[in-house]
Amino acid sequence: MVNSGYTLPVFATASAVAALQYLQNNYQNNQVEIDLIKPSEIATIKVEQIAKISDNQALAITKSNPGDNLDLTRDTPIWAIVTLTPNHETKLRINGGEGVGKIVNLEGKSAIYSYAQKLLEKNLLDNLNITAIVDVEIILPEGKRLAQKTSNSAFGVIEGLSLLGTTGISQPLTSKKQLDLYQEELFNKAKKFDNLVFCIGENGLDLALKLGFNSEQLIKTANWLGSMLVSASVAQIKSVILLGYHGKLIKLAGNIFHTHHHLADGRLEILTAIGAYLELPNSIIKQIFIAETTESALQILQNFDQENKTNFTKEIYQFIANRIEDNAQKYIQKHSDFTVKIGTILFERNRNIIAIGNNGKLMINNQDIFSLNC
Numbered sequence: 075m076v077n078s079g080y081t082l083p084v085f086a087t088a089s090a091v092a093a094l095q096y097l098q099n100n101y102q103n104n105q106v107e108i109d110l111i112k113p114s115e116i117a118t119i120k121v122e123q124i125a126k127i128s129d130n131q132a133l134a135i136t137k138s139n140p141g142d143n144l145d146l147t148r149d150t151p152i153w154a155i156v157t158l159t160p161n162h163e164t165k166l167r168i169n170g171g172e173g174v175g176k177i178v179n180l181e182g183k184s185a186i187y188s189y190a191q192k193l194l195e196k197n198l199l200d201n202l203n204i205t206a207i208v209d210v211e212i213i214l215p216e217g218k219r220l221a222q223k224t225s226n227s228a229f230g231v232i233e234g235l236s237l238l239g240t241t242g243i244s245q246p247l248t249s250k251k252q253l254d255l256y257q258e259e260l261f262n263k264a265k266k267f268d269n270l271v272f273c274i275g276e277n278g279l280d281l282a283l284k285l286g287f288n289s290e291q292l293i294k295t296a297n298w299l300g301s302m303l304v305s306a307s308v309a310q311i312k313s314v315i316l317l318g319y320h321g322k323l324i325k326l327a328g329n330i331f332h333t334h335h336h337l338a339d340g341r342l343e344i345l346t347a348i349g350a351y352l353e354l355p356n357s358i359i360k361q362i363f364i365a366e367t368t369e370s371a372l373q374i375l376q377n378f379d380q381e382n383k384t385n386f387t388k389e390i391y392q393f394i395a396n397r398i399e400d401n402a403q404k405y406i407q408k409h410s411d412f413t414v415k416i417g418t419i420l421f422e423r424n425r426n427i428i429a430i431g432n433n434g435k436l437m438i439n440n441q442d443i444f445s446l447n448c
Contacts, residue, residue: 079141079244080117082152083190083237084108086212087197088119089154092134096124097158098203108197110242112189117242122151131157140244146220147235153213158206165207168194173217175226175234179424185226186212190237212237225321227369229277229423240276253298257305260293264309267291269437271315272302274333278318281425287317300331303402307410313437315417316398320391320428321368323420327397331405341368348393354386369423388429395420395431 088106095101101124108117124134133155138147155171168191170176170184177183186194198208214220217234221227226236263270271287272295273279282292295302299316306314316323321341325333328344346363354362358378365371375387395418402416417434421427430438 079139079145080110080119080242081140081239081244082138082147082235083186083193083239084110084117084242085119085136085138085152086154086190086237087193088117088121089134089136089152090156090194090210090212091197091201092121092124092136093132093154093156094158094198094201094208096126096132096134097130097156098201100203108193108242109200111193111196112241113243127155130159131155145244146223150214150216150220153215155211155213157209158204159209160204161207162205164199164202164205166195166198167207167209169209169211170234170237171211171213173214173221173234174212175217175221175231175236178230178232184212185231185234185236185238187236187238189240189242193242225319225367227367227423229319238276252296253301256293256295256298256302260302260305260311261309263290263293264306264311268312269314270306270311271317272299272306274299274318274322277425278421281421282317284425297332297334299326299333299402300405303331303406303414303416304409307406307412307414310412311414313415313417313433315419315434315437316402317419318421320372320394320420320422323398323418324368324394326401327394329401329405331402342371345371345390345394348390348397349386352386352390352393354390358386372422372428391420391429392431395429395434399431399433 088108091106092101104121105118106121108119110117119136122135122137126132133153136152138150138152140148168186170186175185177185202208214235221234271282271292273282273292274295279292279294283289322333324341324344328340330338330340342363342365345368346359349359349362361374362371365374379385379387398418399416406414415433417437418431419427419434420429
């Protein structure tokens with residue numbers, strides 16, 4: 075039996091609701107019930123600790139339980155400090171404190187995204203018994219430390235973790251059960267469409283919609299790209315666009331088809347090898363090899379191009395996109411009989427597209443396959 079667990083926004087909301095209930099003298103049983111909104115169900119969350127700071131302020135703590143996920147946030151404490159101020163009108167103000175990431179491109183705004191905002195608003199207002207101003211501060215004491223082990227900074231989130239997600243259920247992305255669900259979705263959509271777009275995670279799905287792709291043609295794959303590509307062949311899909319963050323999809327350029335870091339990494343090694351093959355100056359190759367992340371390696375390339383009026387970044391990433399397409403098609407041919415045309419779209423941390431493979435360009439230009447505005 076697979077335990078799905080819950081996402082960070084659920085535990086942040088549970089802490090806030092517990093603190094609010096404590097201030098209103100209706101907290102009991104060391105647990106709270108949270109309306110997940112999506113899915114439409116109630117979750118019962120254990121509260122680890124709770125206390126008043128002052129007459130109108132309380133602190134509550136829960137601990138993350140992501141279920142059968144390989145998730146670094148497991149058991150991390152999530153604090154919420156709630157301040158309740160009686161007022162002639164009701165206002166809810168949500169702020170990210172210590173350990174909650176800041177969004178660089180939004181002038182340091184707390185990385186508390188849409189679903190988390192809705193979850194907090196719904197549950198806090200449902201539990202508010204008076205007309206008041208409710209100030210909520212979410213704190214992740216381990217957030218800064220844990221963020222160093224994530225790709226948050228690659229997506230412009232610094233100093234902590236994001237309260238990200240579109241659902242309250244933490245899907246066990248590394249379990250075979252989750253792969254079965256993705257494959258089931260693929261086979262269902264194959265009944266309606268010959269062409270699909272594979273997105274590894276939420277950033278890809280969000281960008282795909284902004285580019286104008288039909289939401290019905292989008293499939294989330296998580297890290298199961300190899301299995302999903304073969305499943306596309308079994309379902310006799312004619313073409314698939316792989317749309318993803320360059321620091322993840324680059325693994326396919328090195329023939330790594332399960333992209334979770336616990337199985338294989340090699341991203342900088344792949345980028346270094348391609349740079350050497352394309353005769354990038356040796357000094358830059360060495361910098362790329364010891365770079366901290368693929369995003370910082372990309373910045374090294376871009377800085378070199380700007381200083382030397384060269385165009386290595388475009389050349390290298392075009393090569394990567396094309397190689398991903400070739401490797402993916404060969405992978406499918408090795409494991410299945412039906413040929414699937416593979417296209418690639420790579421984006422960087424600000425969700426700007428940095429390369430589209432040759433097949434991808436043909437697919438985008440063919441309005442009978444995809445009609446979009448990129």
